[in-house]
Amino acid sequence: MSPCTTRWTSLPAEDGLLDAFVALPPAGRGPGLLLLQEIFGVNAHIRAVAEQYAQSGFVVIAPDLFRRQATRVELGYVGEDRERALTLMRGLSREQAVADMAVALAALRAMPECTGRIGALGYCMGGRLAFAAAALCGVDAAVCYYGGGIAAQPDLAALAARITVPVQFHHAGHDPSIPPEAVAVVRTAMATAPAAAQAEFHDYPDAQHGFNCWARAAHDPASAVLAQGRSLVFLAALF
Numbered sequence: 001m002s003p004c005t006t007r008w009t010s011l012p013a014e015d016g017l018l019d020a021f022v023a024l025p026p027a028g029r030g031p032g033l034l035l036l037q038e039i040f041g042v043n044a045h046i047r048a049v050a051e052q053y054a055q056s057g058f059v060v061i062a063p064d065l066f067r068r069q070a071t072r073v074e075l076g077y078v079g080e081d082r083e084r085a086l087t088l089m090r091g092l093s094r095e096q097a098v099a100d101m102a103v104a105l106a107a108l109r110a111m112p113e114c115t116g117r118i119g120a121l122g123y124c125m126g127g128r129l130a131f132a133a134a135a136l137c138g139v140d141a142a143v144c145y146y147g148g149g150i151a152a153q154p155d156l157a158a159l160a161a162r163i164t165v166p167v168q169f170h171h172a173g174h175d176p177s178i179p180p181e182a183v184a185v186v187r188t189a190m191a192t193a194p195a196a197a198q199a200e201f202h203d204y205p206d207a208q209h210g211f212n213c214w215a216r217a218a219h220d221p222a223s224a225v226l227a228q229g230r231s232l233v234f235l236a237a238l239f
Contacts, residue, residue, distance in 0.1 A: 036126030041073030
């Protein structure tokens with residue numbers, strides 16, 4: 001199997017250019033996947049995830065969501081980098097993120113390599129945005145890894161009533177930012193979604209927030225592999 005190919009591209013948006021990292025599958029064509037970053041930017045980990053899913057057959061696009069503040073941000077996970085990441089997150093409104101997701105999705109749908117159906121996949125901030133994409137952006141499925149903030153924002157949780165596509169959730173057992181009661185809020189919210197919005201919840205009792213990322217101290221390979229397998233089975237419906 002030949003390796004996937006990658007590139008950065010610039011997409012016209014109403015308020016400037018949106019850079020996005022694109023990874024194409026070895027076969028050349030496949031369903032689309034909107035990959036949504038953590039607060040640390042489209043960094044080496046997110047680009048590696050894009051390649052990982054491209055190798056599995058998806059046409060992946062990862063938009064640079066902090067582009068209004070700084071372009072192609074690439075941050076580490078501790079110290080000053082973490083503080084800057086939190087500042088950048090606070091400077092990104094939901095409306096701006098949804099607008100950029102719409103631009104990236106339009107570009108993905110227009111790509112000849114994309115066969116039509118598109119999923120959204122995100123981590124932490126990106127998990128929260130994948131949830132929003134399921135409600136607002138017309139994706140065909142969404143996967144939310146430790147989507148922080150859904151329970152804390154009642155208007156965001158209420159978007160569940162607008163979700164008509166399957167959504168899969170992954171949560172860590174040791175995550176102070178998303179305690180069991182917050183996961184329960186998301187479960188209750190998803191119970192208000194139309195019947196077509198089948199929700200899957202997977203918990204990883206031994207894992208911490210960020211367990212999927214090999215560059216973080218919280219990386220838990222066993223949980224990451226199990227979650228990725230579940231994500232691939234779930235997203236296989238897009239083929």
